[in-house]
Amino acid sequence: MSPPGRTSESGLPAEAAPDRAWLAELAWSPGFGLRANVLLEATGDRFSRVTPDAEQIPAGAVRLPGLTLPGLANAHSHAFHRALRGITQASRGTFWTWRERMYEVAQRIDPDGYLELARAVYAEMALAGVTCVGEFHYLHHGQGGVPYADPNEMGRTLMRAAAEAGLRITLLDTCYLAGGLGQDGAQLPLAGPQLRFGDGDSARWAARVEELAVGESGTLGPGAKAGAAIHSVRAVPPAQMGEVVGWSHRHGVPLHAHLSEQVAENTACLAAYGATPAAVLNEAGALGPRTSLVHATHLTRPDIRLLGESRSHACFCPTTEADLADGIGPASRLAAAGAALTLGSDSHAVIDLLEEARRVELDERLASRERGHFTAAELATAATSAGHASLGWPDAGQLTPGALADLVVVRLDSVRTAGLAPASVLESVIFGATAADIRDVIIGGREIVRDGQHQLLADVPAALQSVITAVLD
């Protein structure tokens, strides 16, 4: 599944990462802000020294013009949704009609196709500066819900896809048991393509994921860590949640859940349980600093307090939330309450973490008619250190000694980023740059993207076209 060789505890293969040094013309990190002439030195796959305003430059240091950022974390991904980009724009409807199209694609995917598709999608992410992906993975079983010979074949496929695309993954293995909440509050059985998502009950979910052999700090292998997910209150009955929560606690790994993406979820949840989805998750012990609530769009004031006081992460996916007509979530109120913001490209209508970051602020401007809810540094923190922490990599997403040696270099000489003022370089990048301006990406000391070209896969667009054509055919 993974390339051979000596590996560090939690990074990518160390043999591919000799000692190296880079000199960043400009660099920003949550720890030190924006600085010039930052010397970054790595031993193996980790930074050994980080020196802003460096004066003594080692001869072999690679110069990085532009703005160097820590690695970007894509905290919420459903890799196979990438096949839907474009085609679902041809029809009207709602989130729920979109979901029908998504299920059609889910139905068609087998492990071989999944490897090809996820590898190409993860490569697209790497080109966009993503150094770690949180894959919210629920496509577990074969047609009709029949397990594969290895019941974790699909999960292992995703880890292999990430390794081959050169980025890290947190496999958020998702418990998905019910097909929704009916009018009367009863759980609907899984049906059709949903059968592939289900393990029967949470004990069997836990038994399956236990076979992944989770190591220390959640490690599953080089560049891969484990996490748990409760799909949503729609898909997991409250009585089944405790097992998932307990498993995540036992291994000390992240726990993710979709939360209140649609008003209909709240309505059905209130009818069934007399409580909001956030309250139901809280009751199950599911909130806390290792937890991420994805979307968190339609929240009550007490919901916001629950997320804030528990120091949970709120994972916003603004391009998907616009695409699926979810609405604008209370990002700044969540942040003020104490929740840490993270970002995901979710359905991959767009893969551009800079766009996700600025849309958090811009959507809130649209809703509030005021500017300046988040600083560029706060948005960049969501995209880097907070995102990595939410995926179980607290030692990534920062340019600091001991952290994984990840670098993302953004061009400052494109038509989009040119014309900046020195003091507002980070603002120019967060609000003006796009994924097309990512020039170089280094992950665990290894050069994965150079000058906009993926170094492990020859032609990422061709790979996307080929596998998506096959999936849709």
Place this chain on the structure above:
Amino acid sequence: MSPPGRTSESGLPAEAAPDRAWLAELAWSPGFGLRANVLLEATGDRFSRVTPDAEQIPAGAVRLPGLTLPGLANAHSHAFHRALRGITQASRGTFWTWRERMYEVAQRIDPDGYLELARAVYAEMALAGVTCVGEFHYLHHGQGGVPYADPNEMGRTLMRAAAEAGLRITLLDTCYLAGGLGQDGAQLPLAGPQLRFGDGDSARWAARVEELAVGESGTLGPGAKAGAAIHSVRAVPPAQMGEVVGWSHRHGVPLHAHLSEQVAENTACLAAYGATPAAVLNEAGALGPRTSLVHATHLTRPDIRLLGESRSHACFCPTTEADLADGIGPASRLAAAGAALTLGSDSHAVIDLLEEARRVELDERLASRERGHFTAAELATAATSAGHASLGWPDAGQLTPGALADLVVVRLDSVRTAGLAPASVLESVIFGATAADIRDVIIGGREIVRDGQHQLLADVPAALQSVITAVLD
């Protein structure tokens, strides 16, 4: 001001446009939708023949892989605002505090700097597929409002900038007389940087623009046409609007006005005149098929009916409207009422007409929680034929014989656009592509952008950096 040589009535110099033919692998136009193997033949600067499913291909035809669109019209631009990209993101505040920063930049610009800045900004537009810009121009006079020796020097500078960047311009010369509406409904005098905008009264405005020597169909020179603008109800008293409306009628040219971008404008207008801004403009005879109302964000039901029944254009600028916290306008209700939608990049926080197009739909999804208000074809029509028509170029923005020979080729082999289904190519481009995916741009038969490189200006980002640094210094 313009290169020498034989010119057609309304296009760019014809000598630069020999007879040519292109074979578009795929092309979309408002007239025929999405077709394959479209042979496009031009004589001089206009299409002579357009043949979908072409079988006989002339030997010299240039093959265009990707999706070929008609030229994109940027119907609302303030070129100098480009200098603000990034720097205004560092502060909190509102539209009104942003405006203070914008005035500071306005204060610093002289004709030489304006030429450099506008040329670079228009080149950035050309690289994004814009073939015609509507420049809403109010920076008329020197410091303190003292006219230049040629009182139209700034307007002529903008026309020269467009010609040197290779695209067409409609100079929307803007009447700007007052500094706003006070609490008591009285007009505030122009003050500070605003003095540069004012002509004193509308008669003097008309006398000045008359010196531009407007020719047939509004022509001002090769690739340039005239239009009029009423800045807004804030800046032009109702009694002064008739002169501007009359001038635009006399010459048969477009009339543009900002409308209800901010709630405060509506409040002040109601207090001053007992009517909404749309009603005030209607009373002045300013609505109609040659009129564009820019933003049209905060409208009443009767306002929407006025714009629709008059067949006015509603020009949406979604990236600016998000940046400036304006809010989400009623795009689909305006369209349903009969108003034609157009698009502008306005403050140039972003220059990407594809992003403007999709955000009209996506913002409405956020507001309504439903998908599919506009089809990709409707959004593409706003960006092409409707936009051009609103700028006085009804003979552009369509791939049809007799139209100006403008082509914009979008790559289908980038990571963003790869993986499309043949039936939804336009959807993939409108919802998934960015300005970075524009490969070739042909304007009036002349190649302005080839493989993402501007053919008239060597280094557009360097030009932007140099002039903006000088302006901000």
